[in-house]
Amino acid sequence: MTEELRACRKCLLYTETREEFFQKLDIYIKNLSEDDRVSQELYERRLNLCARCSRLTGGMCTLCGCYVELRAALKVRRCPDIPRKW
Numbered sequence: 001m002t003e004e005l006r007a008c009r010k011c012l013l014y015t016e017t018r019e020e021f022f023q024k025l026d027i028y029i030k031n032l033s034e035d036d037r038v039s040q041e042l043y044e045r046r047l048n049l050c051a052r053c054s055r056l057t058g059g060m061c062t063l064c065g066c067y068v069e070l071r072a073a074l075k076v077r078r079c080p081d082i083p084r085k086w
């Protein structure tokens with residue numbers, strides 16, 4: 001019987017520095033599969049809209065609580081605002 005390896009999703013932020021956390025988030029985003037990830041052009045377009053949005057605080061969307069760099073990278077995700085910005 002083979003045992004699947006599962007990545008730790010990290011539950012407790014206080015166990016590492018913000019810098020370490022964001023490095024891991026960056027690696028996670030870069031390792032998303034092509035099936036899950038939007039094109040680089042669309043990713044940058046989404047992030048440019050987030051960068052100008054009043055809901056963005058500390059890299060996080062205050063409407064949904066997501067880190068926008070992860071949310072914007074995923075094909076299945078949309079901006080939670082009404083109306084949507086992306």
Ligand code: SF4
Pocket residue numbers: 049050051053054055056060061062063064068078079080081085086
């Ligand atoms: S996801 Fe939408 S509401 Fe949230 S920061 Fe980005 S543009 Fe603003």
